[in-house]
Amino acid sequence: MKRALNIGLPVVALILVVLGAYQGLVVAPTERMMGEVYRIMYVHVPTAMMSLLAPTIVCVASLVYLVKSSRQADALAEAGAEVTVLFATLCLVTGSIFGRPTWGVWWTWDPRLTSVAILWIAFIGYLALRRFVDDPDKRATWSAVTAIIISVDVPIVYFSVKWWNSLHQMQSSPNTVDPSIAAPLRLNITAWFVVFLALLWTRYRIGRAERDREESTPVGEPKAVLRMSP
Amino acid sequence: MIQGGWEFVWAAYGFAWLAAGGYAVSLWRRSK
Numbered sequence: 001m002k003r004a005l006n007i008g009l010p011v012v013a014l015i016l017v018v019l020g021a022y023q024g025l026v027v028a029p030t031e032r033m034m035g036e037v038y039r040i041m042y043v044h045v046p047t048a049m050m051s052l053l054a055p056t057i058v059c060v061a062s063l064v065y066l067v068k069s070s071r072q073a074d075a076l077a078e079a080g081a082e083v084t085v086l087f088a089t090l091c092l093v094t095g096s097i098f099g100r101p102t103w104g105v106w107w108t109w110d111p112r113l114t115s116v117a118i119l120w121i122a123f124i125g126y127l128a129l130r131r132f133v134d135d136p137d138k139r140a141t142w143s144a145v146t147a148i149i150i151s152v153d154v155p156i157v158y159f160s161v162k163w164w165n166s167l168h169q170m171q172s173s174p175n176t177v178d179p180s181i182a183a184p185l186r187l188n189i190t191a192w193f194v195v196f197l198a199l200l201w202t203r204y205r206i207g208r209a210e211r212d213r214e215e216s217t218p219v220g221e222p223k224a225v226l227r228m229s230p
Numbered sequence: 231m232i233q234g235g236w237e238f239v240w241a242a243y244g245f246a247w248l249a250a251g252g253y254a255v256s257l258w259r260r261s262k
Contacts, residue, residue, distance in 0.1 A: 040239055
C-alpha cells in the first residue's frame, strides 16, 4: 500500500498535470473578454483551492495532536504547513501575473489578496517556530496552538470576497461558466489535488522518519558524534 | 482593456511548474 502511494501518487499527478495543461493551453477556447490571459485561471484557481485545503488539514491535525498527543498528527501538521507555504506562494504569484493584464496592477491591498498574504506569512512563521524549539513535545504543543490560531485566517480568505467590497471576483458557479471552459478547470483541479496529495504524503513520511530518529536520540545528547583518530 | 496575452500565461505556468517541481525534487532528496 505504502509503496503504491510512494510511486503511484507522483506518477498519476504528473500524468494529470500534463493532461490538464494540454486541456487548459490547447483545447480550451479563447475567452471573449480576456482573450488568452484567462488560461492562467487553470493554474491559479486549483493552487488557490489547495492553499486553503492545506491549512485546514494543519488545523485538524493540530487539534488531534492536542487531544491525543499523536506524533503522526504532529508530522501531518508539519507537512501540511510546508505544503501550505508552497501553494500560497503559487496562488499569490500566479494571481499577481493574472492581475497585471486584467486589473492593470501586479498587487493591490484588496481584502482577498491581503488575507492570503497574511496566511502565507503566518505559515512561514509557524515553520520558523518549529525550528526554534528543540524539545519535540513542547515543539508539537506550541506549534499546534499556533496553527489553530493562524488557521482562523482560512474562512476569512474564503469569505473575504463576500464580506468586503473586493476587487477580486466572487466564487463562480459551474452553472454560470461555459462547459468548454469549466471541463478543463475540473481536470486541472483534480490534477493539482493529486499533486497536493503526493507532496503531502512524501513530506509526512519524511516527518515520521525524523520523529523516529528523535525518539532514539534523547534530548540534550548530540545527534552526531565526530570521531577523530589519535 | 486586456493588455498582453500568452507571455503572462507562460509566466504563470512556468513559475507553477518550476516551484512545484523544485519542491518535489527537494522532498525526494530529503527522503533518501
